[in-house]
Amino acid sequence: MxxxxxxxxxxxxxxxxxxxxxxxxxxxxxxxxxxxxxxxxxxxxxxxxxxxxxxxxxxxxxxxxxxxxxxxxxxxxxxxxxxxxxxxxxxxxxxxxxxxxxxxxxxxxxxxxxxxxxxxxxxxxxTKVSFSMSEPDGGTDVARAMKTRATKIDSGWRINGTKLWTSGATRAEWLIVIARTREPERSSIDGVTMFLVPTAATGVTVREIDTLGIHGMSTCEVSFDDVHVGHDALIGVEHAGFRQAFATLNREGLNAAAACIGVGRGALEYAANYANQREVFGKVIGAFQVPQHWLADGAVRLEAARSLASRAAAIEVAGGNAELLAQMAKLVASEAAQHITLSGMQLMGGFGFSRELPMQRWFRDVRLWSFAPLNNEMVRNRIGERLLGLPRSY
Ligand SMILES: Cc1cc2nc3c(=O)[nH]c(=O)nc-3n(C[C@H](O)[C@H](O)[C@H](O)COP(=O)(O)OP(=O)(O)OC[C@H]3O[C@@H](n4cnc5c(N)ncnc54)[C@H](O)[C@@H]3O)c2cc1C
Missing domain, CATH: 1.10.540.10 (Acyl-CoA dehydrogenase/oxidase, N-terminal domain)
Structure with missing residues (x-):
């Protein structure tokens, strides 16, 4: 298959x-x-x-x-x-x-x-580079919640604050850090700046966080205590760090959709094979209509996600801006993969629970993309506002 x-x-x-x-x-x-x-x-x-x-x-x-x-x-x-x-x-x-x-x-x-x-x-x-934007007080609403600050001094910048959930920071030589450089003005996303910071800089502390999944890459808290960097650490334009970060969201969302499609496909193939072999009451589990429908629904949702992702990617590669389609692809793909892995866990019974088999790992790992890089509720908010012309709900 x-x-x-x-x-x-x-x-x-x-x-x-x-x-x-x-x-x-x-x-x-x-x-x-x-x-x-x-x-x-x-x-x-x-x-x-x-x-x-x-x-x-x-x-x-x-x-x-x-x-x-x-x-x-x-x-x-x-x-x-x-x-x-x-x-x-x-x-x-x-x-x-x-x-x-x-x-x-x-x-x-x-x-x-x-x-x-x-x-x-x-x-x-x-070399490896990690991306530090989210903070303890907020990931979705990071613009409002951001407390990490970079202060300009004669020889460059001084950074203070704490980032949370930075992927891979224990193995990274560099961090791209987003820090506030100007007090926020009302309804403006300007005032934060991107910096390239060596993980080895004095004052940087990385602490690994114990997480449910994605265990093959560390997830970290990164603290900055009077970290000094030169003027040459600034990436792009001063105060425009969010604009620069948000410009990556379409492609990051599409890559997250691809990860969900991969998990969904791996889990669906595995579950279908299992359902074709494991017998209960004299016939294979896949012969019962309920598990068969779970898997069929998974296949449909996966294919819908794949079509959305292909279309959005084609637009992006042609130079367009597939913002809503890319977010739709991430939404549909993450929900498809969660449906498939939950169904897989159920139809495998005790074997789904076994850490010797991969279903539980897919089930844990894919949870990440229901709330990252942008949580699915915010994706729906944006579709409501930008596609359907409904009032902003947040
Ligand atoms: C394993 C892992 C790796 C990560 N890697 C990185 C990384 O490398 N770099 C980085 O910067 N960040 C990273 N993150 C952080 C990730 O981007 C955030 O977790 C995500 O943006 C959500 O932020 P939050 O966790 O603060 O949740 P919150 O912002 O507190 O939101 C929690 C929940 O509230 C609900 N919610 C929030 N806003 C709304 C709204 N407007 N309407 C309706 N419901 C809403 C949603 O259900 C949401 O899931 C990572 C996180 C994890 C767990």
């Missing part, structure tokens, strides 16, 4: 080159990250260095980077790679969502020396 394609004549079907990329990553996952290996790393809460090195060697870490630093491919290739990884080692898909978002920020706003120092190493797999 392969639920990644329906019909080669589909106008949204992927090119032979992209199909080959999919097959290559799928083979890599099969050989390097079988379920038992992924579960062992999940239990040990360890990043998969060997898989990361393979992805670097394949050039995957450089997808959509500028050509002069070795970039290849575009957003549609990112979606394929993330989907294939999410169906297996989901944490590596989560890591790549951050990697691709950082590439987008640096290619869009980093100075030439910053690109030279960081972006070139990032795409070769020689």
């Amino acid at each position: 392969d639920l990644s394609t329906f019909d080669p004549l589909d106008p949204l079907a992927e090119s032979p080159e992209r199909r080959q990329l999919r097959d290559t990553v799928r083979t890599l996952v099969r050989d390097f990250s079988p379920h038992a290996h992924t579960q062992a790393l999940d239990d040990a809460e360890q990043f998969d260095d060997a898989l990361y090195e393979q992805l670097a060697a394949m050039g995957v870490l450089a997808i959509d980077a500028p050509e002069d630093v070795g970039g290849i491919g575009d957003l549609r290739d990112q979606l394929v790679v993330i989907e294939e990884l999410a169906a297996g080692p989901t944490s590596m898909a989560a890591f790549l969502i951050v990697q691709f978002m950082i590439i987008q920020v640096l290619r869009g706003y980093a100075s030439t020396p910053q690109q030279h120092v960081v972006l070139e190493q990032l795409v070769r797999g020689e």
Whole structure:
């Protein structure tokens, strides 16, 4: 069973080159990250260095980077790679969502020396960068809640504050930090600035947080105690940090949708195989109508998500702005994957509960994308306001 394609004549079907990329990553996952290996790393809460090195060697870490630093491919290739990884080692898909978002920020706003120092190493797999925006007092409403401040001094900037939920910070050499640099004006998103901060800078403390899922990548609290950086740490335009961060939301949302499609597909194939083999009352579980309908609904929702994501990606690659379609894709994909993994857990009974089998890991991991990068309630708010012309509800 392969639920990644329906019909080669589909106008949204992927090119032979992209199909080959999919097959290559799928083979890599099969050989390097079988379920038992992924579960062992999940239990040990360890990043998969060997898989990361393979992805670097394949050039995957450089997808959509500028050509002069070795970039290849575009957003549609990112979606394929993330989907294939999410169906297996989901944490590596989560890591790549951050990697691709950082590439987008640096290619869009980093100075030439910053690109030279960081972006070139990032795409070769020689350095890692994390993104610190969310704070203890708020992620969704981070503009209002932000307490981290950067104060200008003669030699550069001094940063103080605490960030929460920064992915991968224990392994990162660099942090992109969003800090308030001017008091907020009413109804303005300006007044915060992006900085490139070495994790090793004096005053930076990283503390790992124990989380439900995505155990193959750390989730961290990062504190800044009088951290000094030079003027050259500023990324892009002073006070425009939110605009720069929000510009990545469409693609980050689409990459999150791809991760959910990957989890949903992996879980659906697994559940359907299980339902075809496990017998109760003299027939396989899949012969009963209720579990069959759960799985059929999962297949429909997954396909709807895939169509939305393909359409939104095509618009983005053509230079358009697929904002609402991208958010719709993330919404539909995350809800599809949650439906599928919950159904999978139910129809597998006690085996769903076993940590030796992957269903529970998919079930845990995919929860992330119901509230990140933007929670599904806010996605609905935006659709209500911007598509349907309803009053702003928040
Ligand atoms: C594993 C993990 C990795 C992460 N990685 C990063 C990272 O690398 N960098 C980073 O900056 N952040 C990261 N985050 C943070 C993530 O982006 C936030 O968790 C997310 O934005 C939600 O913010 P919050 O957790 O503060 O929830 P809150 O903002 O407190 O929202 C909680 C809930 O309230 C409801 N809600 C909020 N606003 C509305 C509204 N307007 N209307 C209706 N309902 C609403 C929603 O149900 C929402 O889920 C990560 C989080 C996790 C758990």
